Amino acid sequence: MKSQPPGPGPATAAEEAVGAGTSAAPPSPLRGLAEPVRGRLALAVGLQAVAALAGVVPFIAVSRIAERLTEGSAAEGDALWPLVALACSAGFAALVCGTAAGALAHLADNDLQLTLRRRLARHIGRLPLGRLTDRGTGEVKQAVQDDVSALHTLFAHTLLDVVSVLTAPLLTLAYLFTVDWRLALISVAPLLLGVLLFGRAMAGAAAQMAEFGAATGRISAAAVEFASGIAVFKSFGRGHRAHERFVRATEGFADFFSGWVRSTLATSTAAILVVAPAVVLLLLAVPGAVFVTQGWMTGAALVPFLLLGPAVAAPMGVVGPRIQQIRAGQAAAVRVTALLDTPTLPEPTAPALPDGHHVRLRAVSFSYDGNTDVLSGVDLDLAPGTVTALVGPSGSGKSTLASLLPRFHDVTAGTVTLGGADLRDIPATELYRRVGFVLQDVRLLRAGVADNIRLGRPEATDEEVERCARAARIHDRITELPDGYATELGTAVTLSGGEAQRLSIARALLADAPVLVLDEATAYADPHSEALIQDALSALAAGRTLLVIAHRLSTVRSADRIVVLEDGRVTEQGRHDDLLAAGGRYTALWDAQRNADPDGADGVPDQRPTRAGADIREGSAR
Known part of the structure; x- marks a missing residue:
């Protein structure tokens, strides 16, 4: 309960x-x-x-x-x-x-x-x-x-x-x-006494209610962590620890709530008892009987008090x-x-349309809270048909910088332009026709597979949907579903992470945006899914301007430009070989990944991610 x-x-x-x-x-x-x-x-x-x-x-x-x-x-x-x-x-x-x-x-x-x-x-x-x-x-x-x-x-x-x-x-x-009037005053007494007792029981209720909300919030957070993280705990042989935080949260809530109830039990119970219909009826019947026997009131006059008296204290x-x-x-x-x-996102007062698809960032700064800059003084050019990779340590601002291009946020200072037009002056519908994105965290609608792919172009034909699905290497999996492209997702049918990622790539292919933001789509894929996703990305990159957030440097070694971010600033940029020759921060990141995985999971010796990275570059050039 x-x-x-x-x-x-x-x-x-x-x-x-x-x-x-x-x-x-x-x-x-x-x-x-x-x-x-x-x-x-x-x-x-x-x-x-x-x-x-x-x-x-x-x-x-x-x-x-x-x-x-x-x-x-x-x-x-x-x-x-x-x-x-x-x-x-x-x-x-x-x-x-x-x-x-x-x-x-x-x-x-x-x-x-x-x-x-x-x-x-x-x-x-x-x-x-x-x-x-x-x-x-x-x-x-x-x-x-x-x-x-x-x-x-x-x-x-x-x-x-x-x-x-x-x-x-x-x-x-x-x-x-x-x-x-005398018995009427007596009928008011339970209500007044109940108010007094409830007032005493609820002394300091504001602070207790705040703690109640915080305690239930801790249980909710622990429950989510327990449900979502138990597989990780079990995989490391620590399943018995998966529920510890949840148990601590529930025990803490139980201790708090029990203490609160104990502190108010006597007064709150008394408050409930004094307004109970049976108690009120008894309280009125005894003096009423005395009044009748003493001749102070008639028996008929006592009837309304017995019928209606308990209703006076009923609100309690x-x-x-x-x-x-x-x-x-x-x-x-x-x-x-x-x-x-x-x-809301400010709509332009004087809408402008881009002339081409050249992206420029000039003196860009951004802050989430208005105080601390996550990006500062960033200048960057993304020429049409090129691949630009953002690399750097965690927290360097890669995702934040990439989020400015599809206008997830507006810059705090500086400008981001597309085809010479400031993003803030481009109507949202026009912007998202020209800028697309494929993120790690794929969101699929509870709708048919075809409807999920058509999200960017609802008017697309079945042939166009199938063509994009084939290019994204997801067509064969779709045909295995119970109703093919009409299969509703999110019910009895779910897709794996790699399959969902390829479906989102098919969606981006159908939308046909000339500028794309990719957030390391293969970060959590198994080797087989990664190879298919990289093939799909190669098709997606063809003829488009790409801005890629790269966590594994080997996947973007063939990019036209690699931009190194540190503390929200661009510290290096250039091609892979040139950055290695410079011996700067990029070289340190490259060596760290090689040393962390000498067998090739994240480093140079393994040719699969190297080939996949090259495929993206070659696809964009085709």
């Missing part, structure tokens, strides 16, 4: 519920998101309030009937029928209004969900690709699915529940004061779960609003 943190006091619940559902100063993110359906939600709230009030009327009518019966008015049937009719009509009105309120709230929420998801989809589509990479798919999924669902719970369910538990007791208490019984739903909705609104407020 999922642990639920203790909720704050009922006063807080009332304030947050009113803030979430009425005009009494709701949080601005929640108000802003609900604005399109605010009128319908307000009407639903009004109908629910009428339903709650009407639901009390039958109990009042029954108490009045009991009073008349005890007064000896039973013979006068005509005097009772109006009360019976009132009870029936009020019950019917409560049913109709409650049903209408629920239907209206759900219809409004359905429209709101559709509107929010469309807004999120449009906005996410205009975010810089690097921003999406930084955020990861988890945050986007949470906003589009989980957070919108949390808002559904708030608007379609919790809002109406809060209105009911706050409205009905008000009418109940007002009526009870007209019957007997449901306040905890409602508060959690309100807070979850508020937090979801904040996250959704934050995502919608994320700056």
Whole structure:
């Protein structure tokens, strides 16, 4: 069972519920998101309030009937029928209004969900690709699915529940004061005592809730690590250690939550007990019996207190779960609003089209946080039909520099131009027709194989799709799938890493972008897959301008230009033989790889990666 943190006091619940559902100063993110359906939600709230009030009327009518019966008015049937009719009509009105309120709230929420998801989809589509990479798919999924669902719970369910538990007791208490003010005051006592006890139980709840969120976050992170890393641990004979962090996280959460519960158990239990219907009924029955025996009130006057008295303290019984739903909705609104407020990729005010495909970087600097430069003063030229390789130690800025070309990010200073036009002045649709990329981390859609290949050109014919698949050395594998090119990926059929990489190469071939960014597509491939991928890359490179991020230097020794990056700066550039002759940083990197793998996995003696690297260069020249 999922642990639920203790909720704050009922006063807080009332304030947050009113803030979430009425005009009494709701949080601005929640108000802003609900604005399109605010009128319908307000009407639903009004109908629910009428339903709650009407639901009390039958109990009042029954108490009045009991009073008349005890007064000896039973013979006068005509005097009772109006009360019976009132009870029936009020019950019917409560049913109709409650049903209408629920239907209206759900219809409004359905429209709101559709509107929010469309807004999120449009906005996410205009975010810089690097921003999406930084955020990861988890945050986007949470906003589009989980957070919108949390808002559904708030608007379609919790809002109406809060209105009911706050409205009905008000009418109940007002009526009870007209019957007997002394017993009415006694009926308020459990509510006041419950508020006091809950307030004491929730002292310091803000800090505890923060720790609760952090603890659950640690469990989630450890669970992901456990699931994704267990194979690595087992392969090194350390399977028993794979779950240690997860166990520590769960045990830490258990210790924290147990301590929190123990510290609040007595007061929170007492708060629940004092508002329990049986306790409230007993609390009213004892003094009520005394009042009747002493002649201070009639037996009929005691009936409404026995019927309605427990309802006065009823909100305390449901306040905890409602508060959690309100807070979850508020937090979801904040996250959704934050995502919608994320700056999008600026669209050019004066669009420009490239004249050719020559890429120039001039005095380029870039910073992720606005303070520390990851790149500084980079000047680079990528001539059409050439292969340029980026090499350097980890953290030198290779991936960052490559990400500027497809405009995953905008430069902090300097310019990146394509065909003489600044990338920031080229419309996104035009830019991605001219610049493509093949990354290590391949993303395939849950769709047919052909649809995955057609992603860049949806109008492509079946013949064109098959031609590109053949060139990418993936056609034979596709024909082995249950439905060939119509096979849906992501269900019962999955592709290996090398196969997915070749499928992405087929996608890039079909898109036919003249400028390509390659991020070491063979880094995690087995030897057989690597050979096929290198053949596919040779076909992909033909006649195109390539910018290649190289981790294994042997795969790019035939590149037209090798650029060495260190600490975000270009320290060397030239051809392989010239850089080796210079004896600088490139030579040190080359020697380090040779010494690390003298048998050829990453070094010179093995001819397979050398040939593959040459194939890319020769393919681009064909």
